[in-house]
Amino acid sequence: MSKEYEVVIGLEVHVELATKTKIFCGCSTEFGGAPNTHTCPVCTGMPGSLPVLNKQVVEYAASVGIATNCKINQNCKFDRKNYFYPDNPQNYQISQLYQPICINGGVEIETEKGGKKTVGIHEIHMEEDAGKLIHDEWGESSLVDFNRSGVPLIEIVSEPDMRSADEVIAYLEKLRMIIQYLGASDCKLNEGSMRADVNLSVREKGASEFGTRTETKNLNSFKAITHAIENETARQIDIIESGGKVVQETRRWDDTKEYSYPMRSKEDAQDYRYFPEPDLVPIVISDEWLEDIKSRQPEFRDAKMARYAEEFDIPEYDIDIITGHKKLADIFEQTVALGANPKKVSNWLMVETMFLLKERGQSPEDVSFSPENLAKLIKLADSKTINNNVAKEVFAKIFDEDIDPEKYVADNGLGAVSDEGELKAVVEKVIAANPKSVEDIKAGKVKAMGFLVGQTMKEMKGKADPGTVNAILKEHFKEYM
Numbered sequence: 001m002s003k004e005y006e007v008v009i010g011l012e013v014h015v016e017l018a019t020k021t022k023i024f025c026g027c028s029t030e031f032g033g034a035p036n037t038h039t040c041p042v043c044t045g046m047p048g049s050l051p052v053l054n055k056q057v058v059e060y061a062a063s064v065g066i067a068t069n070c071k072i073n074q075n076c077k078f079d080r081k082n083y084f085y086p087d088n089p090q091n092y093q094i095s096q097l098y099q100p101i102c103i104n105g106g107v108e109i110e111t112e113k114g115g116k117k118t119v120g121i122h123e124i125h126m127e128e129d130a131g132k133l134i135h136d137e138w139g140e141s142s143l144v145d146f147n148r149s150g151v152p153l154i155e156i157v158s159e160p161d162m163r164s165a166d167e168v169i170a171y172l173e174k175l176r177m178i179i180q181y182l183g184a185s186d187c188k189l190n191e192g193s194m195r196a197d198v199n200l201s202v203r204e205k206g207a208s209e210f211g212t213r214t215e216t217k218n219l220n221s222f223k224a225i226t227h228a229i230e231n232e233t234a235r236q237i238d239i240i241e242s243g244g245k246v247v248q249e250t251r252r253w254d255d256t257k258e259y260s261y262p263m264r265s266k267e268d269a270q271d272y273r274y275f276p277e278p279d280l281v282p283i284v285i286s287d288e289w290l291e292d293i294k295s296r297q298p299e300f301r302d303a304k305m306a307r308y309a310e311e312f313d314i315p316e317y318d319i320d321i322i323t324g325h326k327k328l329a330d331i332f333e334q335t336v337a338l339g340a341n342p343k344k345v346s347n348w349l350m351v352e353t354m355f356l357l358k359e360r361g362q363s364p365e366d367v368s369f370s371p372e373n374l375a376k377l378i379k380l381a382d383s384k385t386i387n388n389n390v391a392k393e394v395f396a397k398i399f400d401e402d403i404d405p406e407k408y409v410a411d412n413g414l415g416a417v418s419d420e421g422e423l424k425a426v427v428e429k430v431i432a433a434n435p436k437s438v439e440d441i442k443a444g445k446v447k448a449m450g451f452l453v454g455q456t457m458k459e460m461k462g463k464a465d466p467g468t469v470n471a472i473l474k475e476h477f478k479e480y481m
């Protein structure tokens, strides 16, 4: 008879901040770039170089803390975390252990049963990222690229409050949305600007003590996180059921094999010989500075949803989807501000944009077209300069290449033909060529008219205004209608 188990999960989420320069030097944080071109003596750990703190890092970290209901430590400081690894040129990482910038927060998530629960945030601290090792597949060497060394990170450490993979995903989505709304990071899991390590243990249902936990790293998608949680839960239950003991360790997830393997035994803080960073002065966040950061917090999702419901006549469902992604909300508001009808803007986002995102395997954060071009397209469709089919075709071009629809329609001769004389001639030609349909219509099968509309559209290479074609046909067959 097998027992019932409960899974207990806490997360460590690393987020790369969207600053232009690194945390302790003026080097660019831009992704890509030839190896070791965004480097200087500070971020390559040269002896005698001194770090200087980037003020924007403090502001982003504090703004995330405020938005996640944390207490802001107005007196905080940095510590050295000592360890050797080839991508860590100083042999220590500047991080925060004793006085992190934010503590004791939490965010509310919706659970799968439709309820709400709060996931506690133990702390948020600031730290520097390490470089990147590149293992030479052909030679016997490993190379190191220090472009990422010194890119600012915040680490958001949750309490062990989550009890399922669904709750973990809900928590991560909530964090991502808050941080994207703040503009503090783009939070792209696939590019590593948001990374989650999962601390997981299992215990018998009803037990008050936690089991021994493992930490799983290298999770770069929501799918990988879900699978790793399911996999690790089953592994730990198996060990316990067969009378074994779970070992506290760090495991690495292999996404292609859908399997994790041990990386190293899990260290505790004392293993790192933390001590106060002597090269940086403590950070003092004055009341004025804190108030200033608070006053610059953006309108978050809940407030935005309420405002949309008030201001725009669009369905609640649309509001939910659009405000679920900062990027979509921005495009929506900017396009409406250009004079476009809110319902129409919403339709283009909800139907065609979603369709193309799915088809291209992209997420809403990847949307890159400009509100100006969407507004122009809506205008072209409203004035019947182009018909609906052409509008869809042009939108796909806007979606992929952000083309100017006015110019594109003119250059490609896509303007709808609504000149009655011209259309009438084509309709008559189609009628003459399709005696069977004409018979059907005369026999009362009005449906056959749709076929003639289709044939006319085909003849006109899709550029006719279907409304006008319909009207011409109806007029022609009016005695049989």
Ligand SMILES: [Zn+2]
Binding pocket: 022, 025, 026, 027, 038, 039, 040, 041, 042, 043, 044, 150
């Ligand atoms: Zn540098």
